Every structure is written in C-alpha cells, then in structure tokens.
Amino acid sequence: MPSTSWHPLHASAKCFQVNSKQMPDTPTPSTLDSEQLGDTRAREISGLATYLQGLAEKEKAEIARMLHDELGGLLTAAKMDLSWLQPRIQAPELQERLAQLGGVLDEAMDLKRRLVDDLRPSLLDHFGLPTALRTFVDAACAKAGLTVAIEVADEAQTLSRETAIAVFRIVQEGLTNIIRHGAAAHVRLTMTAEPGGFALYLSDDGCGFEPTATRQTFGLMGMRQRVSAFGGSLAIESAAGSGTTLHIEVPS
Numbered sequence: 001m002p003s004t005s006w007h008p009l010h011a012s013a014k015c016f017q018v019n020s021k022q023m024p025d026t027p028t029p030s031t032l033d034s035e036q037l038g039d040t041r042a043r044e045i046s047g048l049a050t051y052l053q054g055l056a057e058k059e060k061a062e063i064a065r066m067l068h069d070e071l072g073g074l075l076t077a078a079k080m081d082l083s084w085l086q087p088r089i090q091a092p093e094l095q096e097r098l099a100q101l102g103g104v105l106d107e108a109m110d111l112k113r114r115l116v117d118d119l120r121p122s123l124l125d126h127f128g129l130p131t132a133l134r135t136f137v138d139a140a141c142a143k144a145g146l147t148v149a150i151e152v153a154d155e156a157q158t159l160s161r162e163t164a165i166a167v168f169r170i171v172q173e174g175l176t177n178i179i180r181h182g183a184a185a186h187v188r189l190t191m192t193a194e195p196g197g198f199a200l201y202l203s204d205d206g207c208g209f210e211p212t213a214t215r216q217t218f219g220l221m222g223m224r225q226r227v228s229a230f231g232g233s234l235a236i237e238s239a240a241g242s243g244t245t246l247h248i249e250v251p252s
C-alpha cells in the first residue's frame with residue numbers, strides 16, 4: 001500500500017550516507033554496486049514523483065479553496081453592489097453599462113467555477129468516487145460527441161481519499177487522451193469489485209497506438225506513477241486501428 005507520509009528527501013539523504021560510506025575501499029564487485037545504485041535511484045525517483053504528485057494535489061486543493069471562498073466572496077459582493085445600484089440609476093447609457101458589468105461578473109463567476117472544478121473535482125469531495133467518475137465521464141463524452149457506457153461499482157466509495165483522487169486523475173487523463181488523440185466514436189468505463197480490490201477498464205474504439213513505440217510522455221508516465229503509488233497495476237492494450245483499453249487493478 002502507498003505510504004503518503006514518506007518523505008523522499010529523507011530517503012535520499014539516507015541513501016547518500018550509505019553510498020558514501022561504501023565508496024572508499026569497499027571490495028564488492030562494481031557491477032553489483034551499479035545495479036544496486038540503479039535500483040536505489042529508481043526507487044528514490046519514484047518516491048519523489050509520488051511525493052510531488054501528492055504535493056501538487058494539496059496545492060491544487062488550496063488554490064481551489066482560495067478561488068472558491070475568497071474570489072467567490074469578492075465576486076458575490078460585487079454582484080450585490082451592482083444589484084443595489086441598478087434600480088437607483090436612471091440614465092439609459094449608465095443602465096446599459098451596468099448591465100454589461102453584470103454580464104462580465106457572471107462570466108468571471110463561471111470561469112471561477114470551472115477553475116475550481118478542474119483543480120479539485122467537487123463531486124469527488126461531496127459524493128465520492130463512483131458518482132464523480134460517472135458524472136465526469138458522462139459530461140466529458142457528451143461534450144466531445146462520444147457515445148459512452150459507464151458501469152462503476154458503488155463499493156468504490158470505500159477507497160481511501162488518496163486512491164480515489166489517483167483513480168479519478170487517471171481516468172481524467174485517459175479520457176483526455178481519447179478525446180485528444182483517439183478519434184473514437186464509443187467509450188466504455190467499467191469499474192467492478194473483485195476479490196481484494198477493483199478492476200477498472202477504460203476503452204475506446206478509436207485509432208489506437210503502439211504503446212511500446214511511444215516516446216516517454218508525461219500523461220502515461222503520470223498514470224503509471226499514480227498506479228504504483230497505490231500499489232496497483234496498469235496495462236495498456238492498443239494497436240494502430242483497433243482502439244485502446246486501459247486496464248487498472250486497484251487494491252482496496
């Protein structure tokens with residue numbers, strides 16, 4: 001299971017000490033040293049990536065809170081002042097300006113709402129993972145003109161907060177990829193309860209790609225990192241012309 005409280009800088013410092021102690025006259029075979037060093041480095045980098053993803057989520061949540069509470073409060077106050085002014089001003093050209101100002105404030109409130117929701121899916125906070133996934137995937141597919149079938153087990157509600165956010169972000173990235181690269185017509189999301197956890201499939205019938213030929217890209221790398229942080233597994237089945245399926249095992 002993931003250890004979210006683990007601090008990679010601490011591990012990094014520890015590893016440095018171990019290596020510097022071994023460096024001088026240690027007679028161990030150099031190949032073993034470099035293999036061990038490689039493994040340690042890989043674990044450190046993976047731990048650091050997990051830590052940074054967690055940090056980014058916390059910062060997003062904080063920015064979302066500020067936008068919602070503070071900017072939201074200011075915009076509401078401005079709207080109230082405007083409503084107070086409108087019946088008190090008679091000149092038609094000023095009335096027109098005030099109406100325009102009202103429109104601008106509405107747009108600003110709308111933008112704030114969208115930003116807050118991108119930063120911190122409020123559905124996830126208020127209704128849990130199953131509802132958040134269903135609603136998000138349904139709305140995103142409708143907007144992109146994709147036909148969608150969704151089946152998410154209610155038991156997914158019981159996943160930890162960190163795992164729920166990770167699963168939500170993975171589906172978000174997977175769906176963004178389908179919309180951006182897939183040229184698909186149909187999407188299917190299933191998350192079923194299995195012994196010991198959940199099996200999640202996100203598939204499309206689009207152009208597909210060659211997963212092994214893909215250069216290292218941050219979307220797929222981020223997915224793998226999140227999956228390894230919650231102790232699950234990720235398989236990508238795709239081939240040019242035959243759609244793509246992400247298969248994720250999520251331990252409960």
Ligand SMILES: Nc1ncnc2c1ncn2[C@@H]1O[C@H](COP(=O)(O)OP(=O)(O)O)[C@@H](O)[C@H]1O
Pocket residue numbers: 177178180181182183204206207208209214217218219220221244
């Ligand atoms: N569902 C999909 N359908 C077609 N191609 C995909 C799909 N998902 C990923 N890809 C391919 O894999 C590449 C890497 O994806 P990703 O790591 O998310 O990077 P990015 O979306 O920034 O290009 C994409 O550029 C695209 O070529």
Ligand SMILES: [Mg+2]
Pocket residue numbers: 173176177219220
């Ligand atoms: Mg992407």
